Structures are given as structure tokens and as C-alpha cells.
Amino acid sequence: QSVAILGAPFSKGQKRRGVEHGPKAIRDAGLVERLSNLDYAVHDFGDLTFKHLEKDEHFMHVPFPRTVGRANQLLSGAVSGAVGAGHTCIMLGGDHSLAIGSVEGHAQQCPDLCLIWVDAHADINTPLTSPSGNLHGQSVAFLLKDLQNKMPEVPGFSWMKPFLSARDLVYIGLRDVDPGEHIILKTLGIQYFSMRDIDRMGIQRVMEVTLDHLLARKQRPIHLSFDIDAFDPSLAPATGTPVNGGLTYREGIYVTEEIHNTGLLSVMDVVEVNPTLGATPEAVEATTSLAVDVIASALGQTREGAHINDTEGF
Numbered sequence: 001q002s003v004a005i006l007g008a009p010f011s012k013g014q015k016r017r018g019v020e021h022g023p024k025a026i027r028d029a030g031l032v033e034r035l036s037n038l039d040y041a042v043h044d045f046g047d048l049t050f051k052h053l054e055k056d057e058h059f060m061h062v063p064f065p066r067t068v069g070r071a072n073q074l075l076s077g078a079v080s081g082a083v084g085a086g087h088t089c090i091m092l093g094g095d096h097s098l099a100i101g102s103v104e105g106h107a108q109q110c111p112d113l114c115l116i117w118v119d120a121h122a123d124i125n126t127p128l129t130s131p132s133g134n135l136h137g138q139s140v141a142f143l144l145k146d147l148q149n150k151m152p153e154v155p156g157f158s159w160m161k162p163f164l165s166a167r168d169l170v171y172i173g174l175r176d177v178d179p180g181e182h183i184i185l186k187t188l189g190i191q192y193f194s195m196r197d198i199d200r201m202g203i204q205r206v207m208e209v210t211l212d213h214l215l216a217r218k219q220r221p222i223h224l225s226f227d228i229d230a231f232d233p234s235l236a237p238a239t240g241t242p243v244n245g246g247l248t249y250r251e252g253i254y255v256t257e258e259i260h261n262t263g264l265l266s267v268m269d270v271v272e273v274n275p276t277l278g279a280t281p282e283a284v285e286a287t288t289s290l291a292v293d294v295i296a297s298a299l300g301q302t303r304e305g306a307h308i309n310d311t312e313g314f
Ligand SMILES: N[C@@H](CCCCC(O)O)C(=O)O
Pocket: 096, 119, 120, 121, 122, 123, 125, 130, 131, 132, 133, 134, 136, 137, 138, 176, 177, 178, 227, 229, 241, 272
């Protein structure tokens, strides 16, 4: 069992400073040690170096399209390489625009992958529907084949083409969806579980239906794209777009335990941790240690404990 850690210190998918410090903050919360204790061979590939392109005019109201596109092209190669080398890959953001490169690179190795998007937001705006222009709210639109007749050619993204089918995607945690996103979710018939659905069904049933929807026909690699703002802001305050009424700690851990138990997790993104946005050092620490907890849970840490055969003293 080997896990590769890839840091992606990148923030240009949105306008707030600080999210580029996410990878270091998550590492400083003890990620490598926690994973080593789980019996993984941990390969920390360090942080990617992203170039800020000089001339990078807006595309419509979309800022930094070429910088974001280039960053994702670089990340795609790194994720493809890590997966190709046989590692389970943990991508540390950085803002959620990084999922474009992460999922694309994963799909180069695993074209039949399925995507579980855990987030308060759908991140499925096109440049034409986006209220902000920020690319971290448009990531999924760049991945979906079903949206291509609705997507303009955005400068910086000519290196990729959409590969994902709407039926291979499930959302968990939605509670702040724009009108343009809602019509896309409905029109494409995308399977989603909003916070209301979680309230009605309970997280156990949500995971049952999610994994059945994605895996019943055929077992295949899972890409888990986990936006820390899926959690309630009381648990993850140090993030750029907090929304009240999010996942409890136990719901988030249950999601990752169930994904681990499929044995199919191949790449996990953990994004939108912004250590400069915590009101106190304790708020930052709560957010970064939560990120480490969900990664450890996705990689097999269990709440009931675990042992190896010749456990000490028994
Ligand atoms: N839907 C909003 C907010 C996106 C939030 C991005 C990330 O935190 O999920 C937008 O498109 O600007």
C-alpha cells in the first residue's frame, strides 16, 4: 500500500489570498506521520511550482484563465504519474479549480473512473452562468462531455478535452447552488445529495445509494474530490466560501470510511483550506486537523481501532 502526497499551492481559481498555503498547513498538522501510522509507504512528492503567467487577461469575467489552465496541465501530469506508478494519490490544495487537472490526470490512467464530489457547492458553473467568474466554481463543467455544447473555448484549456459522463458523478453536501448550476444538475440528471437529502435519508443511506449508483454496474476507481467547506463552518472555519448547515464531523468521517471500504479509492483531493482565514490559531488548527482526519479515514483509519496479528502483549 503506497500513498503519494502532492502539494498544489495554488489560489488563482478564486480571489482570496492564502489558500495557496493550504498544503503546508495540512502537512504541519501531521499528515505524513498519521499516514505512516496506517502502514502506508508514504511518498511525499512535495509541492508543485506554479508559474504566474504575465499577460493573462480576463476571459469574459473569468480571471486568470491561462494561469489556472497551465497550473492544471502541470497537475494533470503529476497526478497521472503518481497513479501510473501505483500510488494512491492525495492532492492537497489550493483552491478547487485544481480538480480539473487532478481528475483529468487520473482519467489518463483510469478512463473508467467515477467521481464523488463532497462540497457545499456544485462547482458546475460555465463561464456563461458563473456569478463570480471564479474558476473554482466551474471545475466540473470542464470535465463533463454532456456540457460541451454549453462551454466556450477558454484560453489556457486547449490541452484537455472533457471525458466524464454525468452518470459517473455524485454530489454530497450541496447547500449553496446557483440557478445556472441547478438547471444543469436537473437537465443532465446528475445524482446529488444536498444537505436536505442527508437530513431526510441519513448519511448511511446516502452512501448506500451513492456507491450503488456508481459501482453496481461495474467496480471502478474512485476519485474523491473533497472540498473542506462541505463541513459545517463551525468545524472548518478557515475556508474561502463557508456556508452554514454543513456536514457534521461524524457524517464526513462516515463518508470517507465507506469510500475506504470499497477498496477502490484511487485519488483524493482535499481543497479550499485557507489558513489565513481562521479568526484564531485554534480555528486554523481545527480546519487543518480535520483535513488530516478525513484523509486518514479515507485511507483506512477506523474509529473502532485495529490490530495486526501478533499485537504486543496479547
Ligand atoms: N457558486 C459560487 C461559489 C463557488 C465555490 C467554489 C468552491 O468553494 O466550491 C461561484 O461559482 O462563484
